[in-house]
Amino acid sequence: MGESAVVDRVWQALRSIDDPELGVNIVDLGLVDEVAVDGKSIAVRLMMTTPTCPMAALMFEMARAAIEGAVGPGHEVAVTLDRNARWHPELAVEAVRDRFAPPPPSGDSLLDRAARLIGWR
DSSP states (O other), X not given: OOHHHHHHHXXXXXXXXXXXXXXXXXXXXXXEEEEEEETTEEEEEEOOSSTTOTTHHHHHHHHHHHHHHHHOTTOEEEEEEOTTOOOOGGGSOHHHHXXXXXXXXXXXXXXXXXXXXXXXX
């Protein structure tokens, strides 16, 4: 399998990993900082939504296992954390940003009053 095919499989594998707290895959969320393939060596660098994410170890292990399953035996897979990278919502794809954005104000319906009551508006 050529390196471009390996890269494609790595990205597909990473799309199968959801952030456990947000329920969005780590690619669409913008948490994948880099994917590098050099022969049989695969290096993936991730960032977390917060520097102290309690789920980081689980997500790293899930990513490593998914990649190993996607590319098959014989590859060395390293998943690391980029401690200098800072995640922000603009790194996520538009559909994800839209999903978490509060609804726009639209008048004074019962729904609008409830949204203001809980702090959405």
